[in-house]
Amino acid sequence: xxxxxxxxxxxxxxxxxxxxxxxxxxxxxxxxxxxxxxxxxxxxxxxxxxxxxxxxxxxxxxxxxxxxxxxxxxxxxxxxxxxxxxxxxxxxxxxxxxxxxxxxxxxxxxxxxxxxxxxxxxxxxxxxxxxxxxxxxxxxxxxxxxxxxxxxxxxxxxxxxxxxx
Numbered sequence: 001x002x003x004x005x006x007x008x009x010x011x012x013x014x015x016x017x018x019x020x021x022x023x024x025x026x027x028x029x030x031x032x033x034x035x036x037x038x039x040x041x042x043x044x045x046x047x048x049x050x051x052x053x054x055x056x057x058x059x060x061x062x063x064x065x066x067x068x069x070x071x072x073x074x075x076x077x078x079x080x081x082x083x084x085x086x087x088x089x090x091x092x093x094x095x096x097x098x099x100x101x102x103x104x105x106x107x108x109x110x111x112x113x114x115x116x117x118x119x120x121x122x123x124x125x126x127x128x129x130x131x132x133x134x135x136x137x138x139x140x141x142x143x144x145x146x147x148x149x150x151x152x153x154x155x156x157x158x159x160x161x162x163x164x165x
Contacts, residue, residue, distance in 0.1 A: 007047040011040040019027050055139035056109060064088035067135070070150040078157045089141065093133040102117045104129035108160050115156035121149055 005011055033063050068084070071091055074102055075081045082096030082105075095112070099101040111131065124134030137145060 006040050009040040009043040011044050015074045025033055040048055060139050063141055063143055067146045079160055089127040095131050104131035106130035111160045112156050115159050116152055119152045121152040
């Protein structure tokens, strides 16, 4: 596991069974250039403490459901959205030229990506055809944060829809 474990600081861990770990015992195995970095370790501990206090599974489920409901409302409003998919706080919004053919709309993603960036909302993009928005706020995000993001997305989709019309 890596990436979010230390909130952006270089740190990863290896998880295995005790049987496999026992086989490695005493071998002097080195698997990390930055192993034991005290700053990254402190960052990981702080991340875990914040997660325990502010990002309980119940909190994440509630905020994730709120995000999903908001994205589905945007799907109802904007035909350029072909599908909303994902789980919890990791959502994808596929943009298409038309919902029947499901032809990818990467240009719409690029326009929307720029519109949201200009308004301070940083989201990802990807998918095989470059036509999927990746929306994954921090696990500590609140419903108010999600509402702000949805408002920015709504405005951006309106701009994109107008440009494409």
